[in-house]
Amino acid sequence: MQALVHIGAPKTGTTSAQRFLSANRASLADQGIIVGTGLGDPVHTKLAIYALDEHVSDSLAAQEGVDDPTARLDLRRSVDDAIDADIARGEAIGATTWITSCEHLFSRVRSTDEIERLAELLNRRFESATIVCWVRPQLEVAVSRASNISRDGYRVTLDSFRRITRGDPLYDYAETLGRWADVFGDDNMIVVPHRRSPDTISWFVEHLSLTPPLEIPPRANEALDVRTMAVTNALRIDQRGALPWIRHLRDEPATQRLQLPQSTADDLQRRFRSSNDALCIRFPHLELDDLEVSTDDLDRAGNMAILHSIDHVAPQLQRLARGLHSDAVVERAHRHLAEAHAAALTGRTTAAMVAITTAREAADEVDTLGVAESARIRARADQLQELLARGRRFKAVAALRRVGTALSGSVTATRSSVAATRSSTSQDDRS
DSSP states (O other), X not given: OEEEEEEEOTTSSHHHHHHHHHHTXXXXXXXXXXXXXXXXXXXXXXXHHHHSOTTOOOHHHHHTTOOSHHHHHHHHHHHHHHHHHHHHHHHHHTOOEEEEEOTHHHHTOOSHHHHHHHHHHHHTTOSEEEEEEEEOOHHHHHHHHHHHXXXXXXXXXXXXXXXXXXXXXXXXXXXXHHHHHHHHOGGGEEEEETTTOOOHHHHHHHHTTOOSOOOOOOOOOOOOOHHXXXXXXXXXXXTTBOOGGGGGGTTSOOSSOOOOOHHHHHHHHHHTHXXXXXXXXXXXXXXGGGGOOOOTTSOXXXXXXXXXXXXXXXXXXXXXXXXXXXXXXXXXXXXXXXHHXXXXXXXXXXXXXXXXXHHHHHHHHHHHTTOTHHHHHHHHHHHHHHHHHHHHHHHHHHHHHHHHXXXXXXXHHHHHHXXXXXXXXXXXXXX
């Protein structure tokens, strides 16, 4: 069985491809292709964490609970077991290909040692391992990533693009893919130019010779409208990002896309021109036009000024956002307290405790927002917890009383039985 490893790059249709592979597991298995299982779904995140060096502190690993050597060892064992199970399942049905997809392999697995760790994992199990990666003009990637930054609640500014420099693993394809090719070999690299093959799903269908029926998921990660990004810029509360309800802005249709000033766009592309030249030399099927965007049609000024068009009312918007969010959190806390009270009155102790705990968590969130209501929430939670404790004590006393009554009745019945037996024995003796 051969392995096909889709490593990205980010912002080249990876999410759509991953949803497609996940939605069509059964159909692909019928056609001799096993989609990786037990590695995360739809993104095979655990494969990237598996490859990371032990000393690397990574937020992705932390999200999976991999924060110490024991947890890392457990994850690597689980990945080994998951792939072995996939192979066994594939061999049972005569499958020829095992496929996995994770853009974090491109963005986070950066050292040669890490790539070699992944290669060793795959080469022990498969006849061959082929790396598939899309590349896209850096300017397009940067603009597309700006929507992600805004979705996460952070400000997008001109400096966001000026900070992108040669050597950045997300943009320097020659350096990043060069390391992968050094480990897996140039012949085992498929580098796909996004400008020629922008539809990752169609590429996989053709490359794997897939036939219907196939489920085609809706397109993912649409760009944000520049005006939506302006609102997010103004509403950004602190370094941790946006308030949760900013997510309601994410589904606004993007009728006006972000456009950099022509000079900024030219500068960004120029930084990576020598890197792109090197990539085309190493992979001769690529052309420089695959990695360049004509900026002649761009407006000289761009439209980034819109991003700051409402900054003058940002303080008022932020106060409004904090107020609305605070009200929502306080309302949620009181709702949980009401649920806890109702559960306590009806004897549902576990449900009451869960509601009390949730209310306390809401109170902690209220504290971070600087609202005095948190003290009242905690006081009410303490009262309800004491009510539950009294209820448990009352039940315990009542249970003891019931046991005592039952024992008393049993003793009385035993005494009556003994008395009856003695009376019968006396009569027998007299006769």
